[in-house]
Amino acid sequence: MTDTSASDRPVQGPVLHDEMPEFEAAWATPPGWRILSSVSHRVVGQRFIVTGLVFFLIAGFLALLVRTQLIVPNNTFLDAETYNQVFTMHGTLMMFLFAIPILEGFAVYLLPLMLGARDLIFPRMGAFGYWCYLFGGIIVLSSFLFDAAPDGGWFMYTPLSTSQYTPGLSADFWLIGITFAEIASVTAAVEIIAAVLCTRAPGMSLTRMPIFAWYMLVTAFMIAIGFPPLIIGSILLEIERVAGLPFFDVTAGGDPLLWQHLFWLFGHPEVYIIFLPAAGMVATMLPTFVGKPLFGYGFAVAAVVTMGFISFGLWAHHMFATGLPTISLTLFSAASTMVAIPTGVQIFSFIFTLAQGRPRLTVPMLFILGFLFIFVIGGLTGVMLASVPFNWQAHDSYFVVAHLHYVLIGGMVFPLVGAFYYWSPHFTGRMMSERLGRWAFWLMFTGFHITFFLMHLTGLRGMPRRVATYPEGLGWDRLNLLSTLGSYILAAGVLVFVWDFLRHRMSGPLAPRDPWGAGTLEWLYPPIAPGHNFHAIPRVHSREPLWDQPELLREHAHLAEGVLRGASHGMRETVGCHPVTGEPLQIVRLPKPTWVPLWAAATIAVAAVATLASAYVIAGAALVAMLVCFALWAWEPSQTGETVDTGPEGVLPVNVADRLGHTHIATIGTLLVLAALYGSLLFSVLYLWNVHPDFTTIAGLADPLWAAVAGGLALVLIASSKVAAHKGPRLGLDVPVLLSAVATGAGLFVAMLQIDPRDTAVAATLWVMAGFVGVMLFVMAFWSLFLAVRKLFGQVAPHHRVPDLNRGSFGLATGVMVLIAVVVLLAPHIEGLS
Amino acid sequence: MIHKNGLPSDKLLPVLRDILRPALIWAAHFVLVYAALSAACAQRGLIDPFWASLLVLVVTPPAALWAIVGARRRGRSDFERAARWSSIISALAILFNAAPVVLMGGCG
Numbered sequence: 001m002t003d004t005s006a007s008d009r010p011v012q013g014p015v016l017h018d019e020m021p022e023f024e025a026a027w028a029t030p031p032g033w034r035i036l037s038s039v040s041h042r043v044v045g046q047r048f049i050v051t052g053l054v055f056f057l058i059a060g061f062l063a064l065l066v067r068t069q070l071i072v073p074n075n076t077f078l079d080a081e082t083y084n085q086v087f088t089m090h091g092t093l094m095m096f097l098f099a100i101p102i103l104e105g106f107a108v109y110l111l112p113l114m115l116g117a118r119d120l121i122f123p124r125m126g127a128f129g130y131w132c133y134l135f136g137g138i139i140v141l142s143s144f145l146f147d148a149a150p151d152g153g154w155f156m157y158t159p160l161s162t163s164q165y166t167p168g169l170s171a172d173f174w175l176i177g178i179t180f181a182e183i184a185s186v187t188a189a190v191e192i193i194a195a196v197l198c199t200r201a202p203g204m205s206l207t208r209m210p211i212f213a214w215y216m217l218v219t220a221f222m223i224a225i226g227f228p229p230l231i232i233g234s235i236l237l238e239i240e241r242v243a244g245l246p247f248f249d250v251t252a253g254g255d256p257l258l259w260q261h262l263f264w265l266f267g268h269p270e271v272y273i274i275f276l277p278a279a280g281m282v283a284t285m286l287p288t289f290v291g292k293p294l295f296g297y298g299f300a301v302a303a304v305v306t307m308g309f310i311s312f313g314l315w316a317h318h319m320f321a322t323g324l325p326t327i328s329l330t331l332f333s334a335a336s337t338m339v340a341i342p343t344g345v346q347i348f349s350f351i352f353t354l355a356q357g358r359p360r361l362t363v364p365m366l367f368i369l370g371f372l373f374i375f376v377i378g379g380l381t382g383v384m385l386a387s388v389p390f391n392w393q394a395h396d397s398y399f400v401v402a403h404l405h406y407v408l409i410g411g412m413v414f415p416l417v418g419a420f421y422y423w424s425p426h427f428t429g430r431m432m433s434e435r436l437g438r439w440a441f442w443l444m445f446t447g448f449h450i451t452f453f454l455m456h457l458t459g460l461r462g463m464p465r466r467v468a469t470y471p472e473g474l475g476w477d478r479l480n481l482l483s484t485l486g487s488y489i490l491a492a493g494v495l496v497f498v499w500d501f502l503r504h505r506m507s508g509p510l511a512p513r514d515p516w517g518a519g520t521l522e523w524l525y526p527p528i529a530p531g532h533n534f535h536a537i538p539r540v541h542s543r544e545p546l547w548d549q550p551e552l553l554r555e556h557a558h559l560a561e562g563v564l565r566g567a568s569h570g571m572r573e574t575v576g577c578h579p580v581t582g583e584p585l586q587i588v589r590l591p592k593p594t595w596v597p598l599w600a601a602a603t604i605a606v607a608a609v610a611t612l613a614s615a616y617v618i619a620g621a622a623l624v625a626m627l628v629c630f631a632l633w634a635w636e637p638s639q640t641g642e643t644v645d646t647g648p649e650g651v652l653p654v655n656v657a658d659r660l661g662h663t664h665i666a667t668i669g670t671l672l673v674l675a676a677l678y679g680s681l682l683f684s685v686l687y688l689w690n691v692h693p694d695f696t697t698i699a700g701l702a703d704p705l706w707a708a709v710a711g712g713l714a715l716v717l718i719a720s721s722k723v724a725a726h727k728g729p730r731l732g733l734d735v736p737v738l739l740s741a742v743a744t745g746a747g748l749f750v751a752m753l754q755i756d757p758r759d760t761a762v763a764a765t766l767w768v769m770a771g772f773v774g775v776m777l778f779v780m781a782f783w784s785l786f787l788a789v790r791k792l793f794g795q796v797a798p799h800h801r802v803p804d805l806n807r808g809s810f811g812l813a814t815g816v817m818v819l820i821a822v823v824v825l826l827a828p829h830i831e832g833l834s
Numbered sequence: 835m836i837h838k839n840g841l842p843s844d845k846l847l848p849v850l851r852d853i854l855r856p857a858l859i860w861a862a863h864f865v866l867v868y869a870a871l872s873a874a875c876a877q878r879g880l881i882d883p884f885w886a887s888l889l890v891l892v893v894t895p896p897a898a899l900w901a902i903v904g905a906r907r908r909g910r911s912d913f914e915r916a917a918r919w920s921s922i923i924s925a926l927a928i929l930f931n932a933a934p935v936v937l938m939g940g941c942g
């Protein structure tokens with residue numbers, strides 16, 4: 001046995017080679033370069049975090065270029081074109097490739113440790129998401145190499161980003177790279193939902209869940225619903241650029257504002273998607289330093305849940321200057337003001353927690369105080385901007401740049417740096433420096449205010465954002481000079497932090513067990529915890545088990561009482577729980593290291609690059625290879641029906657075939673994403689139909705007979721997949737599902753043939769809608785074929801119902817989507833009849 | 835058995851529903867208000883603005899009342915408190931959704 005505390009170099013462990021050889025071997029991380037095949041949440045989480053940090057540094061460097069250009073009037077340091085590229089890439093990298101992925105990285109790393117699980121519930125999905133993120137990010141960044149960096153701003157407004165005004169590949173790099181990277185966010189969201197709901201320690205009911213898990217659960221739902229509109233918008237814009245379909249072209253009944261709606265339907269919740277995980281970190285760290293539980297856990301839960309909803313009702317406040325009807329402006333202004341209430345409830349919950357005790361002023365605590373101070377100011381300027389008349393005045397000015405950085409840097413970067421100081425013992429087994437941390441904090445805090453507080457004034461004095469330079473004598477010169485100097489101070493603070501992070505890996509003091517005296521389960525083991533997180537998973541009786549169950553810290557962590565001590569069969573497994581009560585429900589078997597996620601992501605990367613190079617045959621071949629990868633992924637022995645003696649919790653079944661089982665919950669999560677994608681398309685159709693009535697029928701109507709036939713076949717699809725789910729795995733039941741999926745797709749296709757997608761925007765969008773349904777039907781057909789082949793090869797025992805159960809729910813959703821499409825296609829006929 | 839921070843397991847699900855219900859009612863109400871205003875105020879002019887306003891005014895009180903019922907839930911556990919606050923915030927937000935119609939009427 002190796003013990004961390006006994007040596008002067010941190011060692012991951014203890015690893016009980018002698019006592020539990022099979023168990024430890026099953027969880028060992030592959031050595032050398034084969035670590036790339038690791039799917040462990042610890043490895044994947046760290047990859048996300050380090051990659052996100054690298055993107056942050058690149059984006060920060062770009063910000064310094066921007067500030068250097070603006071240091072004096074009429075500066076020629078960057079030409080206008082380069083300036084546009086630099087600020088666009090700064091915003092893009094920060095928002096898409098830094099903020100969300102790094103927070104997801106922390107969640108991927110911490111959640112299983114906090115919840116009492118040995119790994120995330122779908123480790124391969126986490127690894128796949130990471131590779132998509134990395135490849136997508138590389139595609140976006142590589143645009144610099146081809147002198148084709150995007151330059152249309154981080155929100156890529158049409159018509160500027162259409163091929164007419166942005167020829168070349170720059171916008172394509174953005175659209176394809178970012179959409180690819182977003183796969184990571186969406187897969188992580190589904191995984192987090194399933195992990196939080198299905199793999200908690202025994203006794204960890206929803207009300208005893210660490211507050212960070214609540215924040216992440218709500219965030220994951222928001223990502224699942226919030227990202228699809230942008231994915232759809234990007235697909236539409238890319239199709240318009242490549243194939244000329246007129247979604248955003250006013251002369252064909254398209255509308256540039258459709259892009260803005262889709263973008264901000266994503267973009268506004270995105271701000272909360274960035275804020276909530278960071279606030280969750282604050283809510284976790286703060287009680288540790290105050291020595292008291294979070295004040296008003298219930299208030300915080302209510303605030304997070306309601307904020308998750310209300311934040312979807314604000315998107316058009318980014319569009320106040322676009323000429324929307326005044327009544328809509330008022331609606332969005334009211335909702336924007338309203339969101340201040342749940343935000344305020346959270347902030348008060350933090351302030352009251354502070355007031356309960358005498359906080360220890362450690363470095364993470366300093367960053368928390370910095371967060372509270374800066375974020376509150378950002379929130380106040382947000383309420384100002386929610387007022388339409390003020391918004392018109394400040395629109396597109398530096399006031400907005402100041403506001404968004406107060407919210408993003410205050411609401412996310414400060415808590416994040418605090419989180420690095422707090423949790424890095426987990427990664428490295430060592431503590432970061434209190435002294436350097438204080439330097440980092442004060443430099444960042446001072447530099448931040450000098451840079452961005454002054455931008456409020458620059459904006460109020462009329463300086464627009466996104467200008468490469470400005471004439472002297474307008475009252476902006478000194479403010480810009482100071483802002484730029486402030487940004488250098490801020491950058492110095494960031495560098496001190498990065499230096500400390502790199503340095504402490506080698507020479508930081510060894511971290512003791514539970515170094516901050518925290519109450520949450522991730523500190524049960526001395527850092528660095530073993531790869532499986534827990535030798536036995538303890539039953540928890542409160543939200544702060546390490547405070548309320550002193551026996552957990554009294555003895556060595558690996559001796560703590562709990563379920564599933566070891567596993568003589570050498571398989572990876574963890575306890576699956578009831579989503580609400582947290583009581584053990586099943587044993588979840590987890591996969592070992594595999595290369596398949598990397599291959600699958602690589603095939604998509606090839607497809608993306610080939611599309612950029614207009615090599616469509618290669619793109620098609622890569623997508624076929626992707627299907628093969630997914631089939632390999634899913635081709636594994638089903639273990640449903642086996643049982644495991646867990647020790648204190650008795651015998652539990654493996655991978656139950658139940659609606660509350662983890663794969664079914666993940667299927668529902670995936671369907672949520674798909675429903676949001678489809679909803680975004682329906683929104684687009686309805687929007688164009690509503691704002692450009694003259695164009696709605698020009699391109700022809702769908703064939704009503706074939707549309708009705710497709711609707712009828714969809715009912716057959718629903719019925720056959722439900723019967724298969726109910727009756728269990730039988731080869732004969734896969735055939736009707738397969739055939740009805742193919743036939744429904746064929747019927748829909750024939751119905752669509754009378755509509756020419758090149759004529760009008762509505763027609764083009766209807767085609768994309770039908771195409772989306774076609775993809776769903778293809779998945780049903782492929783899935784059924786796959787299951788049939790598995791049965792033919794004797795891979796499925798009679799009680800292995802899980803895949804059929806999941807396909808049943810997927811089939812129902814697909815059928816409903818077809819029926820909705822049929823109603824949309826038939827509606828003009830019914831309107832015509834009336 | 836009730837442990838620290840806990841509720842008996844049979845009470846968890848109803849309280850969770852009470853937390854989520856008001857927020858879902860807010861979402862449905864928001865979609866309805868947005869749809870009504872879009873139907874009345876966009877180029878197609880699908881319905882008269884008067885009817886859109888009337889619709890909003892008619893559905894808002896029951897929606898707000900339905901959302902606020904959770905605030906009557908007694909109990910001092912954190913989850914029950916969450917249900918009360920979710921009701922209060924959502925009911926307020928529903929009233930905010932209707933505010934434009936009350937304040938302006940028509941399409942503004």
Ligand code: HEM
Nearest residue numbers: 060063066087088091094099153154401408465466467487
């Ligand atoms: C590290 C210090 C940072 C500095 C000095 C900085 C500076 C700037 C400046 C000067 C602009 C305005 C450019 C222009 O309008 O011409 C800008 C834009 C922007 N920044 Fe930052 N920024 C920093 C960090 C961040 C962070 C952490 C985020 C997000 C998490 C972020 C997100 C954005 C976005 C979204 C834009 C708008 C880009 C556009 O207009 O397309 N920035 N930044």
